[in-house]
Amino acid sequence: MDNEPSQFLRAFRPGFRWDGVAHLPYKDEGLAPFRAISRQVLFDAPDLACELRYFEMAPGGFSTLERHEHAHGVTILRGAGHCLIGQTVRAVRPHDLIGIPAWTWHQFRATGAEPLGFLCMVNRSRDRPQLPTEQELAALGATPAVAAFLAGAPYQTPKP
Amino acid sequence: MDNEPSQFLRAFRPGFRWDGVAHLPYKDEGLAPFRAISRQVLFDAPDLACELRYFEMAPGGFSTLERHEHAHGVTILRGAGHCLIGQTVRAVRPHDLIGIPAWTWHQFRATGAEPLGFLCMVNRSRDRPQLPTEQELAALGATPAVAAFLAGAPYQTPKP
Numbered sequence: 001m002d003n004e005p006s007q008f009l010r011a012f013r014p015g016f017r018w019d020g021v022a023h024l025p026y027k028d029e030g031l032a033p034f035r036a037i038s039r040q041v042l043f044d045a046p047d048l049a050c051e052l053r054y055f056e057m058a059p060g061g062f063s064t065l066e067r068h069e070h071a072h073g074v075t076i077l078r079g080a081g082h083c084l085i086g087q088t089v090r091a092v093r094p095h096d097l098i099g100i101p102a103w104t105w106h107q108f109r110a111t112g113a114e115p116l117g118f119l120c121m122v123n124r125s126r127d128r129p130q131l132p133t134e135q136e137l138a139a140l141g142a143t144p145a146v147a148a149f150l151a152g153a154p155y156q157t158p159k160p
Numbered sequence: 161m162d163n164e165p166s167q168f169l170r171a172f173r174p175g176f177r178w179d180g181v182a183h184l185p186y187k188d189e190g191l192a193p194f195r196a197i198s199r200q201v202l203f204d205a206p207d208l209a210c211e212l213r214y215f216e217m218a219p220g221g222f223s224t225l226e227r228h229e230h231a232h233g234v235t236i237l238r239g240a241g242h243c244l245i246g247q248t249v250r251a252v253r254p255h256d257l258i259g260i261p262a263w264t265w266h267q268f269r270a271t272g273a274e275p276l277g278f279l280c281m282v283n284r285s286r287d288r289p290q291l292p293t294e295q296e297l298a299a300l301g302a303t304p305a306v307a308a309f310l311a312g313a314p315y316q317t318p319k320p
Contacts, residue, residue: 049209
């Protein structure tokens with residue numbers, strides 16, 4: 001029985017791929033800044049009010065710095081990295097939970113030697129992301145930890 | 161910065177626990193059959209149309225055999241076991257995806273030596289589960305693989 005194909009089960013495969021799940025570009029090129037990140041949509045069904053997506057970035061990769069009205073529920077699945085949520089930079093590791101509230105700037109970066117992969121739950125019906133203006137980016141960068149994060153360097157806590 | 165508490169990040173802790181996430185009973189005792197299973201609600205916010213829950217059963221544990229109108233999107237996170245979806249029994253392992261459609265009988269069992277833990281995405285607004293009648297249970301058990309599953313034994317594929 002275990003070897004029969006099933007319409008209900010999509011098996012996990014090496015390299016964080018799944019049977020019957022397309023490995024997609026993160027977004028259209030040129031639409032927004034991002035680097036070395038892919039997207040796989042794990043659940044997207046009319047009778048589920050949310051989608052579950054798996055995003056993965058290679059070392060040095062990052063998601064788009066953006067904000068929007070819709071919220072995200074993120075569960076780290078693989079690797080290590082840092083995230084920016086509002087004015088806060090935090091290291092993340094597998095199975096950490098990150099809640100991204102409405103209208104909050106956010107970005108994920110694979111700041112270590114391994115890929116960073118995470119699940120992201122989001123409403124099926126949602127608004128389009130906004131990108132920061134030059135002014136908003138400058139305001140974010142006024143915080144040293146945020147500036148280091150945006151420059152791609154993991155922030156080092158200053159020694160007292 | 162990494163050591164500061166954050167309202168956005170709930171860190172993963174040993175034993176599949178999370179900061180700020182309550183370790184709850186699966187259901188009220190006596191409401192339905194189940195064994196050695198716990199529930200942790202990872203995301204439950206008014207601006208997310210789904211909840212994300214983490215269920216974990218100890219070896220020999222099982223969820224309730226039930227069906228309902230609402231769908232589930234399940235991602236195995238830990239351990240190994242078997243699931244019944246409709247008339248199909250399948251072995252599951254970490255990161256496998258299981259979609260449970262409307263009105264489909266389903267149950268998870270930790271049939272191995274380790275706990276079985278999984279994420280379950282579900283609409284916040286949903287109907288109450290139905291339990292099988294004696295007749296429905298007998299009909300399910302007419303399939304040998306399902307009978308073995310319901311008896312708590314991992315199904316062995318017959319040798320030709």
